[in-house]
Amino acid sequence: MDKNLLAHIEYLLCIRILNSGAVAGGDISKAYLLETETERFFCKLHEGAEALNMFQAERAGLETIARTNTIATPKVLLCEALEKGAFLLMEYIEPKNPSTNDMELFGHQLATMHQISDANKFGWERNNFIGSLPQSNKRNSDWPGFYVWERLVPQLRMACDLNRLQPNEIPSEERLLKTCGALFPTIEPALLHGDLWNGNYLIAQDGSPYLIDPAVYYGHHEVDLAMTRLFGGFGTVFYEAYSSLLPPSPVERERTDIYQLYYLLVHLNLFGSSYYESVNSILKRYFLD
Structure with a gap:
């Protein structure tokens, strides 16, 4: 990690960083663990033109979730532009393998967060990103209209x-x-x-669930559930705990397909043709018969 940036962080936080090293941080940004005598921090770096906007949106999303007092997020300490790109510094949460009780708590907490509403308006106060792609959050009082115009249509046009x-x-x-x-x-x-x-979640050493890397907005709660199921699922205990507070709809399977379509389109546009068959199958099943 750049020594000048380390010195800048030390100056701003009045700390002395003893160690820094690269850690796994996703496909979009580089990630580093910084250690002092008593604390550890997680630092993300991105060199793209939209880096500062991406990190500012991520910070706003984390803080919005945290203010609900339903589920934890890492505390953000710094978010600044660099000569090339930007950086985001937050507290480091030491993860552990989740237990059954941890996943039950996670299911309850997520369902509680999903009961936080916003006066029947879908969208959010600002646009943000899904991965590195722009995500429009223009307000709309109509959910089908929002989902079509702000989610599906931009990704279909991009594809x-x-x-x-x-x-x-x-x-x-x-x-x-x-x-x-x-x-x-x-x-x-x-x-x-x-x-x-x-x-995009982790369980802390004390068993507390944390959400990370959000793409926050107000929408249908089943959207988050659809994404949890796309790449393997979160386990039976999680879904049972969640449904004890927010029971499933009779048409949840069909809704899950259509909500997963958005994420599959994002993956098609970001990563290429390996996602084509999944996208095309859903389009044919629901929209092109």
Whole structure:
């Protein structure tokens, strides 16, 4: 890690950093563990043009979740631009392998967070990012409209521009709205993590669940659940604890498919053709018959 940046952090926090080393931090940013005599910090670096916007949105999302007092997030200490890119510094949470009780608590806490609403308006106070892609959060009182216009349509257009979907594989906006309107008749806005796969939570040493790397907005609570199930799921205990507070809908399976479509489109646009078949299968099943 750059010595000048380390010195800058030491100056701002009035600390002396004894050790710094690279750690696993995801596909988007470089990540480092910084250690003093008594504390440890997690630092993310990104060199892209949108780095500061990305980290400012991440900070705002973490702080929004923390203010609900339902589930923990790491405390953010610094978020600043660099000559090239930006950095984000937060407290380091030492993770452990989750126990059954930990996952039960996580399920309860997430369901409690999903009961935080925002006056029947979907979206958020600012746009943010899903991975490194922009995510629009323009306010809308209609959930099917929000999901189609702010989630599916931008990703479908991007996939077409990148030649990862052909024009005849993309449903009309009218068909998107019709199908979503039928499956999502009355939805209450819930505060969402927005990108809740199994790499975006951790269990601290004391058993406390923490959410990290959010893509926050107010939407349908089943969106977060759909993402938890996309790459393996969080385990039976988690879902039982969650459903004890927010029982599943009779059409949750169909909704899960359509909510996973957004994340699969994001992966198609970020990582390429290995996600094509999954995307095309859902498009054909619900929108192109």
